Amino acid sequence: MTEHRNEILVGVDGSPASDAAVAWAASEARRRGTCLVIFHVEPPTYGRLKGFARRRRGRPIVRAARRIARRAEAGVTVRTVAATGSVLGRLVEMSRHTGLIVVGRGVQRAAPGAVGSMPRQLIAAAHCPVITVPAGQVLDPESETGHIVVAVDNGYRRENQIAFAFEEAARHGLPVEILHAEAGDTGPDWPDRLLQETALARDIRPWLRLSVNVLDAPLDQAVATTCESGDLLVLSQHHLHVVTSNLGSRIEGALQAAPCAVAVVREATVAHRPAFTRSLAGTRPSTGAATALHPMTTQQRREDA
Numbered sequence: 001m002t003e004h005r006n007e008i009l010v011g012v013d014g015s016p017a018s019d020a021a022v023a024w025a026a027s028e029a030r031r032r033g034t035c036l037v038i039f040h041v042e043p044p045t046y047g048r049l050k051g052f053a054r055r056r057r058g059r060p061i062v063r064a065a066r067r068i069a070r071r072a073e074a075g076v077t078v079r080t081v082a083a084t085g086s087v088l089g090r091l092v093e094m095s096r097h098t099g100l101i102v103v104g105r106g107v108q109r110a111a112p113g114a115v116g117s118m119p120r121q122l123i124a125a126a127h128c129p130v131i132t133v134p135a136g137q138v139l140d141p142e143s144e145t146g147h148i149v150v151a152v153d154n155g156y157r158r159e160n161q162i163a164f165a166f167e168e169a170a171r172h173g174l175p176v177e178i179l180h181a182e183a184g185d186t187g188p189d190w191p192d193r194l195l196q197e198t199a200l201a202r203d204i205r206p207w208l209r210l211s212v213n214v215l216d217a218p219l220d221q222a223v224a225t226t227c228e229s230g231d232l233l234v235l236s237q238h239h240l241h242v243v244t245s246n247l248g249s250r251i252e253g254a255l256q257a258a259p260c261a262v263a264v265v266r267e268a269t270v271a272h273r274p275a276f277t278r279s280l281a282g283t284r285p286s287t288g289a290a291t292a293l294h295p296m297t298t299q300q301r302r303e304d305a
Contacts, residue, residue, distance in 0.1 A: 006032070008032065008035070008102060009102070010039065011041075012061055014065075015135070016135040017103075017105055023068055026076050031172065032171065034099070035078070036069055036078045037079055038062055038066060038069065039083070040062050041082075043087055091103075092125045092126055095125075095126040099129075100131065101122070102132075102133060103132055104119075104132070123264045126266070131232075131263045132255065132264075134261070145230050148172070148174050149233045150165045150178045150179065151222070152178060152179070153182055160266065165201075165263075166204070169208050170205050178194050179213045179215065179223075181217055181222030220256065220257040227258050229260050231261075232260060232262075232263060234263045234265065235265070237266050
């Protein structure tokens with residue numbers, strides 16, 4: 001199934017958050033020039049119904065999701081997959097063979113097959129980047145507002161996170177804002193440190209606008225203060241240091257606080273690094289002048305917009 005590695009898979013359950021995820025994923029598939037896979041799972045909770053009968057129960061959900069995708073992006077290639085079994089287990093299995101999974105976030109009811117009720121478990125266990133889209137998210141494919149917000153802390157490596165964010169910024173034509181939030185530990189050297197860490201990504205995309213926002217606050221508060229509905233927040237998940245069935249409290253808090261779509265990128269594996277990162281072996285940065293990073297407050301960002 002490696003030939004499907006670049007596809008975008010969207011898990012659907014018929015909820016408003018799921019509908020928002022389908023529209024978001026269709027737009028992303030168009031930008032990437034890849035296929036959108038609409039994926040629905042019927043869990044084994046319907047008595048004696050056999051697998052085929054259970055899959056039939058999901059057909060209206062899949063058809064409705066296809067119509068939403070077509071309305072969002074008429075030219076995108078769409079295929080559908082209906083499966084049975086554990087919703088979380090099937091999504092994690094599919095994450096080994098796809099480039100990106102998109103699901104809704106914010107389902108309040110624990111209905112059978114509700115993909116949006118389990119984004120945290122999926123993020124913790126998935127093998128590829130996962131984007132969660134909140135219910136009510138309004139997507140305007142032609143909009144040029146918004147930022148790609150990269151939330152970083154003092155620990156761990158974040159090369160996949162930075163590479164993913166810069167790729168998304170290039171696809172969407174949006175600026176990158178690096179948000180450093182570490183309560184009680186924000187030093188004056190952070191812009192310089194981040195300049196070094198982003199040097200390779202900036203050398204590949206030198207035209208992208210880049211700023212740094214350093215806040216002396218917990219991550220969830222910084223996200224609530226900084227992010228707006230049209231942004232994409234990019235977080236990193238370090239599977240070497242987090243039990244795969246749970247998320248760290250920082251990511252949990254950021255998911256709850258974010259008013260926008262949130263991408264979580266896994267750092268502990270090389271297999272799902274963004275393609276351009278894997279292709280950089282032997283690539284030498286240009287000798288041009290380095291791009292300066294300028295600290296930026298959230299208020300300044302909103303005034304500039």
